[in-house]
Amino acid sequence: MNATGLFYNQQIFDQYGLKPPGTYEELKHAVKVLRDNNVTPIAFGAKNPWAVALVAEIITNRIGGNEPYDRVFEGTGTWEDPAFIRTSEILQELVAMKAFSEGFLGLSYDEFVAQFMNGQAAMLIMGSWVMGTIGGDSSPIKDVVHVAPFPVFEGGIGDPNTWLGQPDRSLVISKEAKNKEDLIEFIKMWSTDEVQAEIAERTGNLTVTKAQLDPGKVLPLGVELAKLMESMSQMVIFYDVGLGAKIGDEYNNTIVSILAGESPAEAFAKLQKYTEENR
Numbered sequence: 001m002n003a004t005g006l007f008y009n010q011q012i013f014d015q016y017g018l019k020p021p022g023t024y025e026e027l028k029h030a031v032k033v034l035r036d037n038n039v040t041p042i043a044f045g046a047k048n049p050w051a052v053a054l055v056a057e058i059i060t061n062r063i064g065g066n067e068p069y070d071r072v073f074e075g076t077g078t079w080e081d082p083a084f085i086r087t088s089e090i091l092q093e094l095v096a097m098k099a100f101s102e103g104f105l106g107l108s109y110d111e112f113v114a115q116f117m118n119g120q121a122a123m124l125i126m127g128s129w130v131m132g133t134i135g136g137d138s139s140p141i142k143d144v145v146h147v148a149p150f151p152v153f154e155g156g157i158g159d160p161n162t163w164l165g166q167p168d169r170s171l172v173i174s175k176e177a178k179n180k181e182d183l184i185e186f187i188k189m190w191s192t193d194e195v196q197a198e199i200a201e202r203t204g205n206l207t208v209t210k211a212q213l214d215p216g217k218v219l220p221l222g223v224e225l226a227k228l229m230e231s232m233s234q235m236v237i238f239y240d241v242g243l244g245a246k247i248g249d250e251y252n253n254t255i256v257s258i259l260a261g262e263s264p265a266e267a268f269a270k271l272q273k274y275t276e277e278n279r
Contacts, residue, residue, distance in 0.1 A: 001206050002127045003165035003235065004054055004150065005225055007134060011144040012039060012122040020148035024090070027151050031099040034122050043121035044100035045107025046259055049252035050240055052104075054164060055125050056255045057239055058150045060087045062158040066236060072275070073242060079251075079268040079275065088255075088264030090153075095259060105260055117141055125150070127165065128225055132204045135221030147225050161233040166241050168205055200226075250274050 008020055013030075016037060021027035031041040046052045060068055064083025071077025094100065101112050101121060116124040117134055119141060124134070135142050152160045171190065173183045189195055193211040200207050201217040206226060215223055240248025254271045258264055 001165055001168050001208055001235065002129050003163040003206060003225065003229060004058055004125065004127050005147040005228070006150050007116070007124040007126065007130070007145055007147050007221075009116070009119060009122050009141060009144055010146050011141075012119070018122075020146070021151045022148075023151050024153045028097065030122070031094070031097050035098050040101050040115065040121040041099045042094075042101070042123045042125065043112040043116035044104045044125075045109060045112035046105045046256045047108040047111075049249070049256045050238070051109050051112075051126070052259060053240065053252040053255045054127065054238060056087050056091060057236075058125075058164045059090055059153070060084060061162055061164065061236055062150065062153050062160070063087060063156045065158045066162075066234075069236070069239065069242075075279065079254075079272040080265070084268055085264045088258045088267070091255070091259055092261070092264075105256070128206055128222075131219055131221045131225070135219045136204075142221075145221060147221060147228065149228055159233050161231050163229060163232050163235050164238065165235050166237050167208075246278050247275050250278075 006020070012034075013019065016033050016039070018030050018033060019026075021030050034041040044052065044055075057069075060083050063086050064081065068077065068081040068083040071081070072079060101107055101115055104112070112121075113124065113126070113130060113133060115121045117139055124130070133139065134145050139145070149160065149163070152158075171187045173180060173187070177183055191209060193209050196207040196209045197211040197213055199205055200211065200213055200222065204219040204222050206222065206229070207213070210230070213223060213226070238248075239251050242248070243251065250271060254267050258267050
């Protein structure tokens, strides 16, 4: 599976006396200290809209829990829920604080990840698929990069042990298959501890079971994240995966427009109309 974490450069944090932010207030404090010292706080880019939308999604879950998204998904609620609006206000507050990379609206995924890898930014909020890049043998920050859960928000009702992510692979059986029982056993094999451990050791991916991993054979960053996720109560899925490309991509684009300064209320009202027309 993949999960979204807050990756940070320990060397930069130590230089300015910072600790991994556990709350939004601590995150804002870190942003101010870093900006005061001419360091980019968060490597961030909106040229690939999904890369900024996932940040909005975890903020919304921390603020409102599962219900705002679930109600949109089920058609019993709307994008004009206060949790979505508050999320947008927070994003615009971070923009005003210059929390993100300079010119972030035009930066691609590869460009802002490179900023983080080159030590030009202190933090990166991204899915665990990035670990092989930022924590691999060829990474210049492999010895100083660590990971933390996303911060919580004062008054938020979301479970802090919720992680945003998705299954990395899905296996299905054709209904025309003649040997279904053998295929069922084959699928079950993938979730045995032994196979999960081998996958983690070969690829650096997160396991879906509590398989025992050999620290000498897996990415240290992957071990660190897996330990943090031992207390995971649930995983919530990326919006553009759960809602499908049509509505999901429009949500992603809506977040970009809000980051660019559009009124959250107006942006989400338009998204709601689009959703109703294209559900």
